[in-house]
Amino acid sequence: MSAIDHFWAVIPAGGAGTRLWPLSRSSSPKFLHDLTGSGLSLLRETHERLAPLAGDRFLVVTGAAHREAVRAQLADLGEDAVLAEPSPRDSMAAIGLAAALLERRDPDAVMGSFAADHVIADRVGFATCVETAVGAARAGWLVTLGIEPTHPSSAFGYIHLGEDLADLPGVRGVRAFVEKPDAATARAYLAGGDHRWNAGMFVVRPGVLLDLLGRWHPEFAATLRTIAADPARLDELWPSLPKIALDHAIAEPAAEAGRVAVVPAAFDWDDIGDFDSLAGLLARGDGTDGALVLGDPGLVRAIDATGLVVPGSGRTVAVVGLEDVVVVDTPDALLVTTRARAQQVKAVVAALKDGGRADLT
Amino acid sequence: MSAIDHFWAVIPAGGAGTRLWPLSRSSSPKFLHDLTGSGLSLLRETHERLAPLAGDRFLVVTGAAHREAVRAQLADLGEDAVLAEPSPRDSMAAIGLAAALLERRDPDAVMGSFAADHVIADRVGFATCVETAVGAARAGWLVTLGIEPTHPSSAFGYIHLGEDLADLPGVRGVRAFVEKPDAATARAYLAGGDHRWNAGMFVVRPGVLLDLLGRWHPEFAATLRTIAADPARLDELWPSLPKIALDHAIAEPAAEAGRVAVVPAAFDWDDIGDFDSLAGLLARGDGTDGALVLGDPGLVRAIDATGLVVPGSGRTVAVVGLEDVVVVDTPDALLVTTRARAQQVKAVVAALKDGGRADLT
Numbered sequence: 001m002s003a004i005d006h007f008w009a010v011i012p013a014g015g016a017g018t019r020l021w022p023l024s025r026s027s028s029p030k031f032l033h034d035l036t037g038s039g040l041s042l043l044r045e046t047h048e049r050l051a052p053l054a055g056d057r058f059l060v061v062t063g064a065a066h067r068e069a070v071r072a073q074l075a076d077l078g079e080d081a082v083l084a085e086p087s088p089r090d091s092m093a094a095i096g097l098a099a100a101l102l103e104r105r106d107p108d109a110v111m112g113s114f115a116a117d118h119v120i121a122d123r124v125g126f127a128t129c130v131e132t133a134v135g136a137a138r139a140g141w142l143v144t145l146g147i148e149p150t151h152p153s154s155a156f157g158y159i160h161l162g163e164d165l166a167d168l169p170g171v172r173g174v175r176a177f178v179e180k181p182d183a184a185t186a187r188a189y190l191a192g193g194d195h196r197w198n199a200g201m202f203v204v205r206p207g208v209l210l211d212l213l214g215r216w217h218p219e220f221a222a223t224l225r226t227i228a229a230d231p232a233r234l235d236e237l238w239p240s241l242p243k244i245a246l247d248h249a250i251a252e253p254a255a256e257a258g259r260v261a262v263v264p265a266a267f268d269w270d271d272i273g274d275f276d277s278l279a280g281l282l283a284r285g286d287g288t289d290g291a292l293v294l295g296d297p298g299l300v301r302a303i304d305a306t307g308l309v310v311p312g313s314g315r316t317v318a319v320v321g322l323e324d325v326v327v328v329d330t331p332d333a334l335l336v337t338t339r340a341r342a343q344q345v346k347a348v349v350a351a352l353k354d355g356g357r358a359d360l361t
Numbered sequence: 362m363s364a365i366d367h368f369w370a371v372i373p374a375g376g377a378g379t380r381l382w383p384l385s386r387s388s389s390p391k392f393l394h395d396l397t398g399s400g401l402s403l404l405r406e407t408h409e410r411l412a413p414l415a416g417d418r419f420l421v422v423t424g425a426a427h428r429e430a431v432r433a434q435l436a437d438l439g440e441d442a443v444l445a446e447p448s449p450r451d452s453m454a455a456i457g458l459a460a461a462l463l464e465r466r467d468p469d470a471v472m473g474s475f476a477a478d479h480v481i482a483d484r485v486g487f488a489t490c491v492e493t494a495v496g497a498a499r500a501g502w503l504v505t506l507g508i509e510p511t512h513p514s515s516a517f518g519y520i521h522l523g524e525d526l527a528d529l530p531g532v533r534g535v536r537a538f539v540e541k542p543d544a545a546t547a548r549a550y551l552a553g554g555d556h557r558w559n560a561g562m563f564v565v566r567p568g569v570l571l572d573l574l575g576r577w578h579p580e581f582a583a584t585l586r587t588i589a590a591d592p593a594r595l596d597e598l599w600p601s602l603p604k605i606a607l608d609h610a611i612a613e614p615a616a617e618a619g620r621v622a623v624v625p626a627a628f629d630w631d632d633i634g635d636f637d638s639l640a641g642l643l644a645r646g647d648g649t650d651g652a653l654v655l656g657d658p659g660l661v662r663a664i665d666a667t668g669l670v671v672p673g674s675g676r677t678v679a680v681v682g683l684e685d686v687v688v689v690d691t692p693d694a695l696l697v698t699t700r701a702r703a704q705q706v707k708a709v710v711a712a713l714k715d716g717g718r719a720d721l722t
Contacts, residue, residue, distance in 0.1 A: 301712050301713065303712070315692075315695055316694045316695070316718065317697070318382075318695065318696045318706075318709040319698070320696070320697070320698035320699075320705050320708070321699055321702030322686075322702075325683075325697065327695075327697050329695055332676055333677040334676055334679065334695065335680075335681070336678070336679070336681070336688050337680070338682055340682070344665070345681060347681070348679040351664070352662065352679075355662075360677055
């Protein structure tokens with residue numbers, strides 16, 4: 001596989017991963033961690049997945065607090081490759097800033113934006129879809145990758161597929177982006193076959209992205225281009241940018257306007273939204289659904305127990321007689337819950353903040 | 362309440378408390394720990410319960426490894442008050458050695474033997490029963506205290522009550538000591554009213570105890586008296602003593618021979634056999650059966666959780682969505698189980714020993 005000419009990988013590296021507390025903290029979010037047992041952080045895995053396609057053309061956009069950690073993990077990239085947001089302003093500002101910079105840096109650029117904390121094992125399948133998407137992006141489309149659902153998830157938004165696009169084999173139109181459905185609707189989507197998971201992956205020419213943004217949010221697009229022309233004004237202008245997700249700012253209205261295409265993708269994908277999702281991911285790798293261990297198995301003694309154990313402090317962890325339990329051990333905090341209740345972990349983080357222990361979050 | 366003349370409190374302080382791992386370790390058994398949240402270890406609580414009756418007449422028999430820890434906790438007692446067993450040889454040897462020493466030290470002695478790791482909140486009720494038992498002991502009986510059952514437990518041995526004893530109000534004969542019953546038998550015992558829990562408490566004149574031992578194990582009794590006469594021979598003779606519980610060596614045959622009396626006791630009692638038992642004990646004190654905390658409640662965040670949390674390492678412990686869970690956090694080991702499976706904790710200890718981690722047990 002060879003790099004794609006003028007293809008730039010943009011990696012928004014944000015999000016606290018609250019539901020993966022205490023592994024993920026605001027000071028050390030989940031993309032900095034090895035959550036798959038591969039030996040690589042999710043960020044480094046994302047880089048390795050994209051490097052064959054982008055070569056050294058990377059732009060990572062992250063919070064100022066994480067800039068050094070990101071640079072340390074991606075030491076091969078140049079200093080210019082890591083952008084620090086002065087403050088969190090959601091995905092449209094982060095990805096839009098990358099677009100504005102690339103628009104000036106490379107007039108022929110096609111950018112592909114992929115979150116730093118998603119897991120895709122099938123690198124060849126991924127690369128093939130990205131190559132197809134780049135072709136459609138060069139033709140002027142805002143292109144997304146639509147993940148084939150493996151189960152009727154209520155945790156993801158969906159993409160409603162449209163017709164095949166002429167002259168672009170393997171690419172279809174997008175009828176609409178739809179919000180996270182209820183369980184019955186999700187089952188209907190899975191049965192119908194016309195819906196894909198929205199993994200927030202976008203491939204597009206930077207100018208197309210900014211022009212689409214300019215159509216619905218003209219000042220937003222103009223400010224991003226002003227910053228790109230004079231990066232010294234970043235700190236001054238950044239706080240004026242709206243806090244809005246790219247999906248709402250561009251993708252949804254552009255789909256209505258018939259400007260969005262999708263490459264239906266069959267590769268596996270996981271955003272590791274919580275410990276239940278993480279356990280499912282490890283179980284697929286492990287071929288078992290017993291007591292899964294993320295870390296040193298020698299630290300775990302499980303007797304009549306299933307679920308996920310993360311021995312993250314060097315201490316021995318013994319689990320006896322619990323099904324689908326989740327035990328996450330770190331040097332300063334311990335979580336015990338179940339896979340079914342994993343979503344509620346964010347309530348712990350909220351309680352800690354309310355209780356004056358934001359230092360633990 | 363004033364001390365009872367010539368009454369000596371004997372406290373066998375042994376047993377690893379394996380089912381309370383990782384709180385209790387062979388290097389730091391449960392009697393050294395505060396398991397009730399009182400601020401006192403079980404050993405110190407036992408001492409405080411007995412001091413009004415015995416004054417400074419104490420003999421604590423413990424393993425050589427724990428002698429210094431016991432002395433540190435009971436610093437007010439003289440050096441003579443703590444006996445170190447050269448090796449563990451079960452309760453008959455430990456209590457018999459105390460009897461042999463007291464037989465020489467105080468010809469009018471009555472000894473009462475009470476384990477170091479039992480919990481009794483009602484000190485007045487306890488003292489009243491001991492006073493009654495001492496009266497019967499002076500009359501030559503081997504006297505035990507029979508705890509009124511609160512539920513049909515299969516975890517304890519029972520005492521089958523006999524007739525009231527003439528001239529000894531509040532004292533009855535013992536028909537037999539019976540082994541731990543099955544559930545149906547335990548229910549029948551509770552319904553019948555003629556059975557009491559055997560808490561292993563014995564009040565007796567030292568000479569009577571040794572003479573009874575001599576009747577069934579003459580060499581055992583003779584060796585104990587030899588050691589008492591020449592304590593320098595302890596290390597030499599101790600290994601020759603049989604490993605046998607006092608119940609089997611004396612109490613059972615003496616009951617058959619009509620030599621055992623019992624004071625039926627109505628005070629609460631708990632031997633904290635496992636974490637289920639500990640949670641039940643704390644729930645009674647707490648008036649709740651929610652998420653009980655043994656330690657600093659500020660370290661625990663429980664959301665939709667019931668059971669027992671022991672935050673013993675200074676780390677924050679979060680528990681979400683589990684019923685009757687047991688979480689015990691210590692600096693080098695963590696246990697997660699349920700109240701219903703608490704008995705299986707000893708399997709963890711066995712697995713750790715088998716796996717070369719005896720240092721954690």
